[in-house]
Amino acid sequence: MKGEKKELIRTEHLKKYFPTPRGLLYAVDDINFSILEGDTLGVVGESGCGKSTLGRAILRLHEPTDGTVFFDGEDILKLNRRQMKDKRKDMQIIFQDPYESLNPRLTVSQAIQAPLIIQGMYKASDRAGLEKKTLEMMDLVGLARRLVNTYPHELDGGRRQRIGIARALALNPRFIVCDEPVSALDVSIQAQVLNLMQDLQEHLGLTYMFITHDLSVVKHLSTNIMVMYLGQMVEMGTPAQIFKHPCHPYTKALLSAIPIPDPDQRMDRIQLKGELTSPINVGPGCRFAKRCVYATPECSQTGCALREVEPGHVVACHMVGEAVD
Amino acid sequence: MAFLEIKDLQVDYATDEGVVHALNHVDLELHQGETLGLVGETGASKTTMAKCIMRLLPQRTGRIHSGKIIYQDQDLLQASDQEMRKIRGAHIAMIFQDPMTSLNPVLTVGEQIAEAVENHRHCSKAEAMRRAEEMLELVGIPAQRVGEYPHQFSGGMKQRVVIAIALACDPKLLIADEPTTALDVTIQAQVLEMMQALKEKLNTSMLLITHDLGVVAQNCDHVAVIYAGEIVEYGTVRDVFKRMSHPYTRGLFTSIPQVNADVKRLIPIPGMMPDPTQLPAGCKFCTRCQFADDRCRREHPGLYPVEGIHTARCFRLEKGGSLT
Amino acid sequence: MSEKKTSAAMCEKPVDAIVTGVQSRGLWADAWRRFRKDRLATVGLVVILFLVAVAIATLIIDWATHNAIYDQYVIKQNLSMKLAGPSLEHIFGCDEYGRDILFRLIWGTRYSLFIGIVSILFALICGGVLGAVAGFYSGWIDNLIMRVMDIFLSIPSMVMAIAIVSALGTGTFNLLLSISVPQIPRLARIVRASVMSVKDREFVEAARAVGAGDALIIFKYVIPNCLAPIIVQASLNVGTAILNIAGLSFLGIGVEAPAPEWGSILNAARTYMRDAWHISIIPGLVIMLTVLSLNLVGDGLRDALDPKLKN
Numbered sequence: 025m026k027g028e029k030k031e032l033i034r035t036e037h038l039k040k041y042f043p044t045p046r047g048l049l050y051a052v053d054d055i056n057f058s059i060l061e062g063d064t065l066g067v068v069g070e071s072g073c074g075k076s077t078l079g080r081a082i083l084r085l086h087e088p089t090d091g092t093v094f095f096d097g098e099d100i101l102k103l104n105r106r107q108m109k110d111k112r113k114d115m116q117i118i119f120q121d122p123y124e125s126l127n128p129r130l131t132v133s134q135a136i137q138a139p140l141i142i143q144g145m146y147k148a149s150d151r152a153g154l155e156k157k158t159l160e161m162m163d164l165v166g167l168a169r170r171l172v173n174t175y176p177h178e179l180d181g182g183r184r185q186r187i188g189i190a191r192a193l194a195l196n197p198r199f200i201v202c203d204e205p206v207s208a209l210d211v212s213i214q215a216q217v218l219n220l221m222q223d224l225q226e227h228l229g230l231t232y233m234f235i236t237h238d239l240s241v242v243k244h245l246s247t248n249i250m251v252m253y254l255g256q257m258v259e260m261g262t263p264a265q266i267f268k269h270p271c272h273p274y275t276k277a278l279l280s281a282i283p284i285p286d287p288d289q290r291m292d293r294i295q296l297k298g299e300l301t302s303p304i305n306v307g308p309g310c311r312f313a314k315r316c317v318y319a320t321p322e323c324s325q326t327g328c329a330l331r332e333v334e335p336g337h338v339v340a341c342h343m344v345g346e347a348v349d
Numbered sequence: 350m351a352f353l354e355i356k357d358l359q360v361d362y363a364t365d366e367g368v369v370h371a372l373n374h375v376d377l378e379l380h381q382g383e384t385l386g387l388v389g390e391t392g393a394s395k396t397t398m399a400k401c402i403m404r405l406l407p408q409r410t411g412r413i414h415s416g417k418i419i420y421q422d423q424d425l426l427q428a429s430d431q432e433m434r435k436i437r438g439a440h441i442a443m444i445f446q447d448p449m450t451s452l453n454p455v456l457t458v459g460e461q462i463a464e465a466v467e468n469h470r471h472c473s474k475a476e477a478m479r480r481a482e483e484m485l486e487l488v489g490i491p492a493q494r495v496g497e498y499p500h501q502f503s504g505g506m507k508q509r510v511v512i513a514i515a516l517a518c519d520p521k522l523l524i525a526d527e528p529t530t531a532l533d534v535t536i537q538a539q540v541l542e543m544m545q546a547l548k549e550k551l552n553t554s555m556l557l558i559t560h561d562l563g564v565v566a567q568n569c570d571h572v573a574v575i576y577a578g579e580i581v582e583y584g585t586v587r588d589v590f591k592r593m594s595h596p597y598t599r600g601l602f603t604s605i606p607q608v609n610a611d612v613k614r615l616i617p618i619p620g621m622m623p624d625p626t627q628l629p630a631g632c633k634f635c636t637r638c639q640f641a642d643d644r645c646r647r648e649h650p651g652l653y654p655v656e657g658i659h660t661a662r663c664f665r666l667e668k669g670g671s672l673t
Numbered sequence: 674m675s676e677k678k679t680s681a682a683m684c685e686k687p688v689d690a691i692v693t694g695v696q697s698r699g700l701w702a703d704a705w706r707r708f709r710k711d712r713l714a715t716v717g718l719v720v721i722l723f724l725v726a727v728a729i730a731t732l733i734i735d736w737a738t739h740n741a742i743y744d745q746y747v748i749k750q751n752l753s754m755k756l757a758g759p760s761l762e763h764i765f766g767c768d769e770y771g772r773d774i775l776f777r778l779i780w781g782t783r784y785s786l787f788i789g790i791v792s793i794l795f796a797l798i799c800g801g802v803l804g805a806v807a808g809f810y811s812g813w814i815d816n817l818i819m820r821v822m823d824i825f826l827s828i829p830s831m832v833m834a835i836a837i838v839s840a841l842g843t844g845t846f847n848l849l850l851s852i853s854v855p856q857i858p859r860l861a862r863i864v865r866a867s868v869m870s871v872k873d874r875e876f877v878e879a880a881r882a883v884g885a886g887d888a889l890i891i892f893k894y895v896i897p898n899c900l901a902p903i904i905v906q907a908s909l910n911v912g913t914a915i916l917n918i919a920g921l922s923f924l925g926i927g928v929e930a931p932a933p934e935w936g937s938i939l940n941a942a943r944t945y946m947r948d949a950w951h952i953s954i955i956p957g958l959v960i961m962l963t964v965l966s967l968n969l970v971g972d973g974l975r976d977a978l979d980p981k982l983k984n
Contacts (some may be wrong), residue, residue, distance in 0.1 A: 030657070053644060070533035071504075085572050085882055089980055109884035117882045125875035129972075131899040138893075139883035165465065175699055180621055181391075195883065210390040215604035215617030222614070237533060244606030244615070279539035282608050283563030287586045289609065291540070 028094045030197055031097075032231045033082065034058040038091035040074075040081045040119050047305035051077040052093070053255035059248075061198070064225065064232040066242030066263075068278070069252035072303065078252070079201040083115055084108060095199070100286040113143055116192035117141070120204035122184035128174040132187055133158045133172045161190040165225070166220060182213035186220070193224065199231045207236065218245065239282055243267055248336075251275045254303045257330065263338035271339040273316045318343050351378040351419075352554055353522060358416030360397055360406070360578075367626035371397045373578045373633075375416070379522070381592045382556040384548065386569035386586070388562065388601070392622050394578040395558045401426075402556070403443055404433050420522070439469040442515035448507035450497040454570040458485070458510045459495035465517045484513040490541055505536035512544065519551060526558045541568055549632075561667070562601060566590055574598050577623060577633040583652070584659030594661035596638045632662070638663060704901075707977040714973020717966035728782040746776040748931050748937060756949040766951045769941060774952060777933035778959055783932040784845075785963065789914040792849045796856035801859070804864030809872055809891060810932050819865070822858035830855030834917060838926045852914050862908050867899030874898075901978035910972035912964040914920055917958055935960050 026186060040052040051074040059065045067075045080086045082093050084100065092099050099113055119125035126135055134159045142145045146154050161168055162239045165186040175185050185205060192200055202221070206214040222245065233247055241250050242263070249266045251259040251274065258273040270276045273294070280294045309314070309324035316323065323342060330338040354378040362369040371394040379385045389395050400406050402418055404425060418425040420440070428436065439444075445451045453461060460479035463485055468474065473481075482492040486508040499507055508528060515523060525544070529537035547567055557569055565572050565586065572589050574582040574597065582595040591600045600618035620637040623629055632650050635641040644664060653666035708714060735743050754771035757763060765774040771796040803822070825833070837851035871877065872895055880894050919936030921927035923943075928934035935956050942953035 056793065070535065080878075084876060084884060112882065118881070119875045119879060121875060125879050127876040127880070127894050127898070131699075138880070138885075142880075142883055142885050142889065175701065177703075191883070211562075211601055212390060212604045212618035213621065215615040218606070218617075219615055221618060239534070240606045240608045243608055244612070259882040270535065277535055279608070281534040283538070283541075283561065283567045284609055285562035285566045285590065285602065285605065285607065286609070287566045287590050293538055296539070 029060040029062060031058050032061040032095065033092040035082065036092045036094075037079060037245070038078070038093060039089045040077050040086055041089045044304060049208065049304050050074075050255040050306050051280060051303065052088075053306075054083055055081050055252075055255075055257055057250060057257065057260065059199075059231055059233060062225070063247040064234050064245050065247030066249040067233060067235045067252060068237065068239055068242050068249060070237060070278075072254075073252045074255040074303065075252050076203050079117065079203050079233060079235050083112075083117055083201055085117070092215040096342050109143070113195040114146075114197050115199045115201070117193060117203060118185075118188050118192050118200040118205045122181050122188055122206050123176075123187055123208070123245075126184055128176055131173050131175055132162070132167070132179075135176070135187055136161050136190050136194055139191060143195055145195070157194065164193065164224070165190045166216075180213075181209050182216060185209060185213075185217050189220070189224070190219075193228070196228075196244055197230070198235070202232055202234045204236050205234075206241065207238065214241075239278060239306065251278065254301065257338075257340065258312065259337075259339045260330075265337040269334075269337075271344050272312075273318050273343070274312050274343050288346070297329055352378040352381040353556075354417070354419040355398075355402075356417040356419065358398075358401060358418065359414040360394070360401060360416075361412045362407075362410045363412065364410060364626075370628055371578050371625065372401070374629075375575075375578070375580055377573055377580060377583075379556060382548075382552050382554055383570040384545075384557055384568060386565035386572040387556060387558045387575060388560065388565055388572060389575035390601075390622065392558055392577075392625060395528055395575055396579075398575070399526050399556065399558055400445060402524060403437060403441060404428070405443075413551070420626075435469070438465055438520065439518045440520055441522045441524065442516050442518070442520035443524040444508075444511055444526065444528045448504055448511050450594060451511055451529070452507060455501055456584075457498055458498050458502070458513075461510070462514050462517050465514045467520045480517060481513075483512075484517050486515045487516070487547065489539075490499075505540060506642055507534050508532060508540055508654045509543070510570045512540070516547060518553065519552060522556065523548070524533075524556045524558070528557075529559070529564065530559070530561075537564075544568075562590075562605065565599075574601070577625065577628060579633055579662065580652070581634065581663075582659075582661040584655065588656065588659040592655060592658070592659070594655045594666060595634075595663050596601040596640055597634050598661075615651050632664070675790050680967035694727050701834060704977040708973050710833065710972040711971050711976060714977075717969030717973065720962065720966040721970060724786055727772075727779055728786050731780050742906075743780060746773055747780045747933055748772070755919045756945060756952070758949065760953055765955045766949070768938065768952050769945055769949075772933075774938070774955055777938055778935065778956060781933040781938065781956075784928050784932065785915045785918055785960070787788065788845070788849050788918050789911045793856060793907050793911045795849070795853045796860050796910070797903070799853075800857040800860030801864045801903070804861035804866075805868050805891065805896070808865035808868030809860070809887075809895065811869070815865075818861070822861050824854070825858040826862075828855070830913075831917065831920060834921060835924070835926065838921065843926055843929055844860060845928065848918065851921070852917050855917075856910055859907065859910065860903070862902055864899070867902050868895055871895050871898045902975075905971055905975040905978065908974055912967035912971070915960065915964055915967070924936060 032320065036056055038052060038055045042049040042051055048271065055078060057065065062164065067078065069075045077086055081088045088101060093101055095115065103111060120280060122134055122251045123343060130138065137154050138216070140154060140157060141148050146157065148305050158172065162169055167183060167186050167190065171179065171183070176187065206217050209217060220247065225232060236242055246263055248260060250261055251266070253274050259266065259270070266275060267279065272279065277294045277296045294317070297317070301311070301314055306330050307324070308327055310328055313319040313323040328340045328342050330340045331344060333344055356374055358372050358375040360372040363373055375398065387395050387398065387490055397406070401413065402425065407412065413426060416426065425433070425436065443668045457480060462484050463474070463477035466480045481494050485495055486492050490506060499510070503508060528544070529540050532540060535605040541564065559565060569586050572584065572586050573580050574595065576597050582589060582598045589598065593602060603616035604618060606612065606615060618637050620648065623633065623636055629635055629646065631647050632638070632641065633647045635645040638645065650662050650664045652660040653662050654661050655666060709913040737745070749772070751771035754763070754767040756769055757767040757771065759766045761931060763773045763775065765778070766776065767773055795908040807818040833855045834847045834851040838847055877890055877894050880890050901921050918927055918934070919939065922936030923940040925940065927936055930937060939953060942956065946953050
């Protein structure tokens, strides 16, 4: 079954560094992964680990410093401006903050129509066509038609996020980067939006890259999970692999920190030393070494390559053998 | 005898759009040394409750209609401004959600803790500063950092400083308004663990306001679920989590994906919170409740006992017993 | 497809039952509603609109009567009425050449208001373009533009205005230029700051993600969202401009006599302050009232456009 799926996204040695007054910021550092068509890759990590930058680098919203991004076999970093604009129809993004990601001066219909006109799929004068498409999109994401002329500030977070989704879907994309799409929403609304996204994926065959800090959300949605720490991938595998046999000490710590909504299941937390260290001018060794309870002097000297511990489950840690138990 | 007792509290906000009924006849008790979790979504008036206890409601728009907040035999709502200033900080302290904005950027963290001490204790500057160092150590920050400014601290560290300020005068009650929402999970776990340890050490009571059921389950003794300015369910954490009796509490629970369970599809609560200027006449939750009938839309349900102190505001419990 | 519909319907339907009939109001309409609630600002707006109407009316009258009324009542000297005090015939009295002050004030609105407004519009366009380019592209172009603006800012506006008029000579257009140029850097700074705060917001990134180009982003996404502070500043600056025009005329290098510019009336009246208070007090009050109204409107706009500030 899996073998039949086609690879849609692949990155090779993808890097994005930002120059800062204090030195280079290694936001995304040598990330390799691929996503099969129709799958969801969950990307988890704490704030500042570069997960949002990764999503934007794939879409060329931040021009990558180095590496390649293949979309359906085509190296999109080689595309020129016009070709890239055309490619944007296939790859879209849904943002975290539904209050920030919509232009406050545009009505719902204008927001949904903007991409269609920009991409030349409809002429601005084709009122009837645009209106039909708008209503179709609103039905698709579950926005009542009567809201067609409202402004974002008149709507609540859940509905705004639906507009954001409708805007992204208007161009019939195949791949969507979802950058914390539900983090800003209330619990009950969160579930509505997550369900909607699941339905849309099923019916439209969408491929998602789902960026979030919420491990329970990725577990719920993803076919694969990638754990990031300071710009690097530290572990990747299926939800079952990551949640049943987390190998990297950081993944373990992350998992043990989730508060479980059950008073009888006490958290057995793995202590982490200190807080997220700076991603600026990082040294050669393992970036997690300073906070790792298993760290040896060796760890802060040499970096650790990704190793496959079981089919489809890769970890970047010297200690993997021992750490598993 | 309860340590803090809120009786029949009713609060309105006058806004351009009309009168917002923020709190509607809320009764709540908090006992010495216990942690009470207050759970609800945006707009449920969790923060209004905290501000009422601190008497920090916006003066221009907020109005307390009725009710009492009794703390140590004194009604805080009747206390003079001067009395209130003495209570704030020394007896009741508050931690706000955003550690980034609740510290003054031009003062060192030491000065800010010392200031809180000086406000309530007649002591010298040097003594206050010593106390500041002590407090920093207590929240897990090396005392050498006492002379640093807030921008030199990371988010989690700032929240520790905020907690140090709040605890500097040994308050009897700590109100924490979403203290870890702005923090990463691993940091959240550190901060919550530290708060828990300090609470036990200092025998402080705590009102923990949050939207995260996990945080409540792991940190609280009692829990009150608030919806549209009303307590809809109250009980010990174990009772409430093991036997959720209000449809809203259940909805909250089925809405969140859980790490320790496999659910193919989440069951969200349909619709959204009613407009606070036009709350439904009957049960406030009737517009989103799958069990709602005519009576729910007409009559306002009281709190019915489930078992022991566990109560829920739903007609389905009227005859006693369980929901299912 | 049907399943998809049900999931969508499930989420929205109960809501429809609660909120009935959504009346849609844009942010501008919202701001206007808030503005109208502000009494002082509304009064200010009425005063300004009235003055604009008066100015337009005098222009129409001049055009229709081929300046007959202008020549007869505003310019023509009547030394028998020299420095006459207020009376029924001349409510505000007459000036040193016996001309009716009310007529002169009415015919003077065009200079103060039009030069004030047009000069700020001109400054807004120049400053707006410079500020928007600097803010949107940042980097060296930003540095270049803003350093030049800083140099301009370091010269007091009155000194620069005098220098411009002295270099180019007096005349309405030169006056306009001399009022306008010193305002350019001030407006450019504000436009730059608000463009910079808007250009990194997520909705701009969202527009980029669907393939929008720079021009579209600037005009449809950035500028509409940074208009609020610019409008406020511009309306406050019109007041400053009017004061500057009056100031230049007072110094004798503004609008040429015998044109009834308010500042020049005031200047002429200065000599007779002891004998005829009315000819200096009344034009002074009119200038004050106009500038005050503009400032009230500006303050009202600020509160209306940024309601967060007030609460």
